[in-house]
Amino acid sequence: MTPTEQFIRVLTGLKSGDLGMLRTYAGNSLEKSVSGFDLFTGLWWPLRHKNQRAPRREVAWLVAKLYAFCPIQQSDYTFASQLGRCRIPQSRNKDRLPQKFDDLLMQRLDNLEPALRWGLDLIARNDLDVDWVKLTEDLSIWGRESTRLRWANEFLTTFEGGE
Numbered sequence: 001m002t003p004t005e006q007f008i009r010v011l012t013g014l015k016s017g018d019l020g021m022l023r024t025y026a027g028n029s030l031e032k033s034v035s036g037f038d039l040f041t042g043l044w045w046p047l048r049h050k051n052q053r054a055p056r057r058e059v060a061w062l063v064a065k066l067y068a069f070c071p072i073q074q075s076d077y078t079f080a081s082q083l084g085r086c087r088i089p090q091s092r093n094k095d096r097l098p099q100k101f102d103d104l105l106m107q108r109l110d111n112l113e114p115a116l117r118w119g120l121d122l123i124a125r126n127d128l129d130v131d132w133v134k135l136t137e138d139l140s141i142w143g144r145e146s147t148r149l150r151w152a153n154e155f156l157t158t159f160e161g162g163e
Contacts, residue, residue, distance in 0.1 A: 022068030075129030084158030
């Protein structure tokens with residue numbers, strides 16, 4: 001099992017009280033609260049101590065907050081492909097979803113949380129799951145253009161009905 005898989009396993013095993021506490025830190029940096037730092041450190045540090053290839057602290061903190069916000073099931077489907085499968089109410093502009101996704105792709109990692117929350121909320125409302133391991137791995141290399149290009153291709157393939 002990879003360190004990222006181990007982190008996701010620990011995260012998905014959290015009790016509702018811990019998830020509720022993590023939700024209160026939405027939009028906040030890890031240094032904002034001692035109790036948030038302690039909770040996160042208890043999740044992440046044992047993995048990082050055993051294996052330096054565990055997700056970076058910033059990425060793990062972001063994913064922990066995202067999972068607490070929207071604890072949807074682990075699946076084999078990537079965030080981008082699932083978002084492409086989402087449908088929005090007919091009364092809305094059909095171009096809105098691709099525009100919002102394009103905006104998401106343009107964000108730096110430290111500004112990405114609101115856009116990812118929007119996407120996860122839409123995925124959950126469409127009764128879809130997401131690959132949390134792959135999401136964590138992708139966010140770890142978010143600065144690479146190849147990651148964003150792959151996300152764009154996955155989104156467009158499913159949005160245009162390719163899958």
